Amino acid sequence: MAEPGDxxxxxxxxxxxDMERGTVLEWYVHPGDxxxxxxxxxxxxxxxxxxxxxxxxxxxxxxxxxxxxxEVPVGTPILALDGAGALAPVVAEQAVAPExxxxxxxxxxxxxxxxxxxxARVVASERDVDLGALAGTGxxxxxxxRDVLKSDVLPSDVSPTPQPAKAxxxxxxxxxxxxxxxxxxxxxxxxxxYHLDLDVxxxxxxxxxxxxNESLSMRExxxxxxxxxxxxxxxxxxxxxxxxxWVDDAFVAAERVDVAVAISLxxxxxxxxxxxxxDTKTVDEIMADLQALVAGARxxxxxxxxxxxxxxxxxxxxxxxxxxxGGVVFxxxxxxxxxxxxxxxxxxxxxAVEVRPVVTVTLAAxxxxxxxxxxxxxxxxxxxxxxxxxxxxAVLEEKEES
Amino acid sequence: MNPLxxxxxxxxxxxxxxxxAPEVRPExxxxxxxIDLWDELGLDSMDHLNVMTELAERTGIEVAERDYxxxxxxxxxxAHLATAGSPS
Numbered sequence: 149m150a151e152p153g154d155x156x157x158x159x160x161x162x163x164x165x166d167m168e169r170g171t172v173l174e175w176y177v178h179p180g181d182x183x184x185x186x187x188x189x190x191x192x193x194x195x196x197x198x199x200x201x202x203x204x205x206x207x208x209x210x211x212x213x214x215x216x217x218x219e220v221p222v223g224t225p226i227l228a229l230d231g232a233g234a235l236a237p238v239v240a241e242q243a244v245a246p247e248x249x250x251x252x253x254x255x256x257x258x259x260x261x262x263x264x265x266x267x268a269r270v271v272a273s274e275r276d277v278d279l280g281a282l283a284g285t286g287x288x289x290x291x292x293x294r295d296v297l298k299s300d301v302l303p304s305d306v307s308p309t310p311q312p313a314k315a316x317x318x319x320x321x322x323x324x325x326x327x328x329x330x331x332x333x334x335x336x337x338x339x340x341x342y343h344l345d346l347d348v349x350x351x352x353x354x355x356x357x358x359x360x361n362e363s364l365s366m367r368e369x370x371x372x373x374x375x376x377x378x379x380x381x382x383x384x385x386x387x388x389x390x391x392x393x394w395v396d397d398a399f400v401a402a403e404r405v406d407v408a409v410a411i412s413l414x415x416x417x418x419x420x421x422x423x424x425x426x427d428t429k430t431v432d433e434i435m436a437d438l439q440a441l442v443a444g445a446r447x448x449x450x451x452x453x454x455x456x457x458x459x460x461x462x463x464x465x466x467x468x469x470x471x472x473x474g475g476v477v478f479x480x481x482x483x484x485x486x487x488x489x490x491x492x493x494x495x496x497x498x499x500a501v502e503v504r505p506v507v508t509v510t511l512a513a514x515x516x517x518x519x520x521x522x523x524x525x526x527x528x529x530x531x532x533x534x535x536x537x538x539x540x541x542a543v544l545e546e547k548e549e550s
Numbered sequence: 551m552n553p554l555x556x557x558x559x560x561x562x563x564x565x566x567x568x569x570x571a572p573e574v575r576p577e578x579x580x581x582x583x584x585i586d587l588w589d590e591l592g593l594d595s596m597d598h599l600n601v602m603t604e605l606a607e608r609t610g611i612e613v614a615e616r617d618y619x620x621x622x623x624x625x626x627x628x629a630h631l632a633t634a635g636s637p638s
Binding site for chain 2: 290358361366367369371372373412414415438439442446467468469
């Protein structure tokens with residue numbers, strides 16, 4: 149066990165490779181609170197999103213080291229804690245369970261999280277409106293901009309011009325655009341890209357999916373996107389040269405198969421949270437994760453554990469109607485996989501032309517890390533996972549177990 | 551339950567879409583019911599699935615997956631619900 153008196157600092161984590169600074173918008177824990185590994189400690193605003201930050205070690209909160217609203221660089225100590233800090237992270241991890249068991253009476257920090265869209269938070273803080281006092285009309289009761297505006301009827305000192313509502317919205321989307329622009333400019337300047345395409349016939353996968361969905365309730369139905377992500381994970385495990393990052397002129401292979409998913413926000417811009425351990429998850433589990441990620445992204449409640457860096461990214465623009473995605477790699481990753489729209493197309497089967505559902509899968513990859521031969525192997529591994537018959541398809545293997 | 555009238559069905563569909571994608575509510579109310587929601591409002595396949603799930607919970611009518619592709623406007627979904635909800 150840790151010496152109770154050990155004081156340590158929790159530093160502002162990097163919530164995505166493009167994040168340099170962050171601002172604590174709200175503390176979920178306060179001096180004297182016990183925190184366990186995985187507890188949410190703060191809501192942190194970055195240029196692209198507001199993110200619920202989880203802590204990775206247990207301890208007792210001693211003090212806040214930054215004030216709400218203060219923008220600080222990644223790595224800045226933001227929270228001082230006592231206990232468990234002297235332990236190495238691995239040991240601390242093992243210590244978490246017993247600690248919890250020993251001290252069940254300790255009030256576990258369960259912050260009352262006010263769900264709200266990022267825009268709503270900004271508008272509310274501009275207008276000095278307490279989010280907690282509002283009845284949200286968004287998903288799960290999330291507070292939306294219109295709820296804030298509706299509540300803000302008190303004339304008092306806030307000038308009721310229409311501008312204050314608009315300006316913060318522009319700030320966030322401007323920040324989002326700038327962050328995307330900077331990262332993509334770095335990508336295009338520093339990454340010598342190569343691009344490969346492969347058309348994949350989805351008749352077998354689609355038939356399996358329809359059959360599989362018949363057995364599920366509507367809430368659990370699986371979308372093709374979950375199959376695509378699973379196939380990318382399978383291919384990334386088979387061709388690990390494309391799963392990792394390019395750091396200091398060298399490739400660093402990822403230790404796990406974590407797949408980031410580009411999620412476009414209807415308010416503009418995109419975020420890329422990750423699904424963990426895709427290689428070992430079933431498509432049902434991946435679908436559940438994807439639902440949570442998309443809902444969180446759009447509601448403005450992303451968790452920091454979703455934002456840590458993945459080894460590869462998927463962009464599924466086919467959903468928006470494009471046939472083919474000519475992707476740009478997200479540095480420091482070395483590969484991005486794009487799925488276009490699934491269309492009925494002529495497909496040659498045993499010398500005859502048939503109409504089949506087909507998707508164009510594209511790979512954008514970093515030539516510093518791999519060559520086209522590796523990329524081609526990856527695409528064929530992915531196609532194999534997607535298009536093999538339901539009986540021997542790695543993507544579908546959990547079907548046989550059930 | 552009683553079959554829905556077309557107006558009721560359209561109102562339920564609008565409400566379901568607005569629940570799944572609250573950001574589009576203002577546009578939704580002004581939208582021609584025959585317009586493709588997904589093209590017009592930028593909804594994706596996950597939104598579509600969530601709208602269908604929401605409708606099933608509100609009306610008790612489960613839409614089969616094979617019918618999804620043609621149910622892309624308020625009018626089309628409402629007509630499907632009204633038909634599916636009427637006694638056959």
